[in-house]
Amino acid sequence: MDVYPTESGKVAVWVISESGERIRFTDSFQPCIYVSAKQEDLDGLLTKLCNNQKIASLRFTEKYAQPIDNEKSRVLELTVKDCRQIPSLTQEILRMGDYLRYELHNCDVQNDRSYFFSRDLFPLAYVEVQAVKSGLHYALHDKVESIDYAVPDLRVMRLTVDVAKKGIIPNFEDPIGKIRLRNGSQEEVVIDYGDEATKLLQLVYAVKEFDPDFLVTRGGDSFLFPYLIQRANANDILDQFLLSRDPVAFNRKLSAAGRTYMSYGHTFYRASTVRLYGRIHVDESNTFVVKESGFDGFIEIARTCRVPLHTAARFSIGSSMSSIQFYQALKDDILLPRNKKIPEAFKSALDLLVGDRGGFxxxxxxxxxxxxxxxxxxxxxxxxxxxxxxxxxxxxxxxxxxxxxxxxxxxxxxxxxxxxMVPKTVDLALTKRLTYKRLRDATSDPRQKQMYDSRQTALKWILVTCFGYLGFxxxxxxxxxxxxxxxxxxxxxxxxxxxxxxxxxxxxxxxxxxxxxxxxxxxxxxxxxxxxxxxxxxxxxxxxxxxxxxxxxxxxxxxxxxxxxxxxxxxxxxxxxxxxxxLEVRKSDTPGFVFDAQTDMINVLAKADNSAQLYHRVPEALKVVRIYRQRLLDGTVPLSDLIVNKHMSKEPKRYRQQVSQVIVARQLAGHGLDVQAGTNVEFLFTHSDHKRCSRRVKAAQLIEKGVNSDTKKYLMLLYSSAANLLSFAGYTAEGVYVASRGQQQKRLLP
Structure with a gap:
């Protein structure tokens, strides 16, 4: 279920027994990295590394140094004593060769994945484990190609914390209000008594008592865990604040800072990871695969791609897909270069014009x-x-x-x-997905149908990204x-x-x-x-x-x-x-009020059986606009239905125009909350055409009693969404406005 390094040359391995017991084993693990270079340079490096304290052994061996090589090369194999020292050893060797002489291989594979690859294992594989003097011996009774594999009864617990915030926005200095724990059977434990230290220790006790395999949070990586760690530190109980199965204390310097990255022209932000040991922390706001395909799809990705559960929950789908390639490469004696050296063929302008055209x-x-x-x-x-x-x-x-x-x-x-390599690894995902789709369509059992659909959805994302990664x-x-x-x-x-x-x-x-x-x-x-x-x-x-x-x-x-x-x-x-x-119902920045209005209009139009009936239903769809317009004018629309969600494609200071999300970011910064590129901000239009930028919108976190929405702006959004839907009938926003008022007007006013 979980693997991680502990001491030099050792890893902890958590196994779920057939009786349901969670057992911790220790195994020996000394991974290998490889160096390729000219033969005389390798001979010199061998001499230099003979007495290196980080290396257990070294030898020459034959491997394919680059994926495009047709013949094996003589390379230097280094067995590393402690897998955690691979990054420092890599830099040490690179410096010896002035970063030009030596090419390093297999040095950037994560330790837990490297362990799985070396033992031919994968997460939640059904195995027979035997502890021997040298470590662990495995007999695998499972395979990644399996379709109807057994998943053990996994215990899931959800953790939420109410912050007794002193200001508008919660921060690390605010005390804990309540702690809520909910298990898989929806039983809830509320910790709201005693001082702050008592609440934290009660949380530790409750987690230990229920002993979940998965601890699920929302914002656990970005705020919740860094906040709890800070509160434990402030109360001098950080060494007792143990939520892992292994009694491993949190780092008091744990940061909530993450990283911003680009993908397919879009900017994304990923919070730093908070790791538990012996349990899996799943942050629902920091996971793509769980969000898109649920726990069934999440487990399918982990098994098929041989990615540890903790990592699979946060990895991009492309990174998980690459893991299949890494495993296959190691089995085929192909080394993974630290820096790829596959040149692109020269192309003339005409070649690019003819060849690089995308799809038809x-x-x-x-x-x-x-x-x-x-x-x-x-x-x-x-x-x-x-x-x-x-x-x-x-x-x-x-x-x-x-x-x-x-x-x-x-x-x-x-x-x-x-x-x-790509066709080999794509074949597994393609074959499994087609099988899952066939099984989904054939079964009448709702649970099985949902399970097969979640698994095929997860594999769909693997297949979607494999094309993009081919050109990455x-x-x-x-x-x-x-x-x-x-x-x-x-x-x-x-x-x-x-x-x-x-x-x-x-x-x-x-x-x-x-x-x-x-x-x-x-x-x-x-x-x-x-x-x-x-x-x-x-x-x-x-x-x-x-x-x-x-x-x-x-x-x-x-x-x-x-x-x-x-x-x-x-x-x-x-x-x-x-x-x-x-249309607006498909866009993430559409406020709930507009989403609901367009959805109701679509439901009206959907009753038509042909194009003639469709045109006849347009007047009824316009009645929906009148109803929503009146609700807005009457002030009966909750502010929560008017909140707009916008994406920050870059750092706020890099925007040239005072767009809504930049104004909101500035408002939040004034209350101590920095907005990163790749994140989303939520806000309310309050006076969208005001001369003072700060008056145009209000950050959702800063909305207080008495704040009013910009009725005209939301009416414009309503008319625009209706016009987009009814454009097949020739409607514009002005035409929708006229129809909703029942009279001729030239200007779009409420």
Whole structure:
């Protein structure tokens, strides 16, 4: 269940027995790192390191030093006494070679993952453990490919703390109010008696008594645990404040500071990690995988990617996916270079223009369409990587320059002698996900259906990120040439599919990368399914019939009403499911009031069975606008429904304009709360067109009794959202305003 280093050459291993007992073992663990260089330089390094106190042993061995190498090289293997000393030893060796002479390998794999790899284990694997003199001996009775694996009965406890804040915003100096603990059966323990030290020690006692495997918090990494540690330190009981299974005290200098990073053009912030030992701390506000796929998906990721539970809860999906590649590389004797050395092929301007074009798009046919079918390729890009063997070491390989397998548009050759690392590792996730989807659709048991869906959702994110990581500069098995090669194959496959559809009498009304929207007079669902079978057979990439729309409306641009917009539509399927893209209900910064209004309007329109009925239901949808407008004018809308959530894409001081989120960040900074790039801020519009910036909005944390919202601003947001939805009928924000007032007006006023 958990692994971590303890003393030199040792790791603690927590195992859940069949009887439910949680047992702590100690195992010997001395990982290896490798150095590659010219032979004379390696001989000299061997002499220098013979008496190094951090090294248990060293020897020469044969490995593939780089992923693209066709032959093994003679490298120096260093067995490190204490895995915690690998970073310092790495820097020591690099300095010896002036950071140029020596290339380090396998030096940046996390210690717990390295242990799993070396023992061929993974989290929650079903194993037989035997303690022997040299450490632990494992007999594995499980495998990562398993589908119906057994998960032990895990104990989960949720921790929340009420801060007796003295000011508007809580800080580390405020005393503890109440501590609440809730277990899996929803039994709650409230600690609200005694002084602060008593409350903290009662928390320690309650956690020890229930002995949870998972301690779940919200904001535990960013505030809750740093706050509790500070309060324990202030009360001189930090050495007694033990929440881990292992009696390991928290570091009194634990910081709540995290890091900001970029991903796909967006800025994100991740709080620093608070580690428990023998238990797993899951911070719901600092985990993607638990948020997207629940605990079932979280465990699936940990098992499939061989990532420790504590790490899987916080790792980006891309980092988890890379873990599969690392494991496979070690099994194939391929070393993991500290710095990747896979050059990109030279490209002329024409090469870039022709080759680097992304996916193919058919511009949507503007307006409302009846009887439309949607076809979606299942994991198209990963399937193409697997089918065409695309990886860093296979695209433009040195061993097959005359290969007849060529990437469309680019002409790059692909290796025919070996299967690449990326196709090998993608195959596992693809195979498991397709199996989970089949099992989900076949079962009638609600719990099993939910479990299989959560697992396939988690694997979907693995497959989504594997394409991005193929072109990521820091990915050890990534390659830009392979990245654009996948896009080239995708364009070829997509166009071939569209031509096959047209040959069968279908009309393409929209297509984007891996999805097609088609219609054909009199076509049945069996006709669409037959087309899917044909495309799958001809392309070798599975495509699914996603659904049959009674009607679908492709909406126009706000600036150019005669031009359609990609990924902006609303449609209703024959089973009643509503699919919406690009509208306010899909945006994270939409206030609840506007979200509810647009949702109610969509529900009205969704009752239409065809385009003619849809237009007839527009007046009823406008009645919804009138109802919400009146609620706002009457002042009956709770302020909580008017809160806006905005993302900070950069540090507040780097913004040039006084946008709302910058004003809010300044307000919060005045109360001692610094807003980091990559985080979100919440606020209320109070006087959006006021000359003084500080009066335009109010941070949600600073809202006090008597604060009023900007009615005009929220009416504008209401009218705009209604106009976006009803744009298929020609409505603008002004038109919605006029309809909601029942009279002609030129200006948008309440």
């Amino acid at each position: 798009i058919f511009e949507p046919r503007l307006g409302v369409h009846d009887s439309v079918g949607e076809l979606d390729f299942s994991s198209m890009y990963p399937s193409l990587m697997r089918k065409y063997n695309i990886s860093a070491e296979t695209v433009l390989c040195k061993c097959c320059p005359d290969s007849d397998v060529r990437i469309p548009d680019l002409g790059y050759h692909i290796c025919k002698k070996r299967v690449g 500069s820091n990915s050890k098995f990534g390659t830009v040439d392979g990245h654009i090669g996948v896009c080239a194959y995708a364009r070829e496959t997509f166009l071939k599919s569209a031509h096959l559809a047209e040959a069968q009498g279908f009309e393409v009304i929209h297509g984007i990368v891996d999805s097609l929207w088609l219609k054909k007079p009199g076509a049945t669902m069996d006709d669409f399914r037959g087309l899917c079978d044909l495309i799958t057979s001809e392309t070798g990439i599975p495509i699914n019939f996603e659904g049959y729309y009674k009607w679908i409306a492709f909406l126009p641009s706000k600036l150019h009403p005669r031009v359609s917009v990609l990924n902006r539509y609303i449609g209703v399927m024959d089973n009643g499911k509503v699919k919406v893209r690009g």
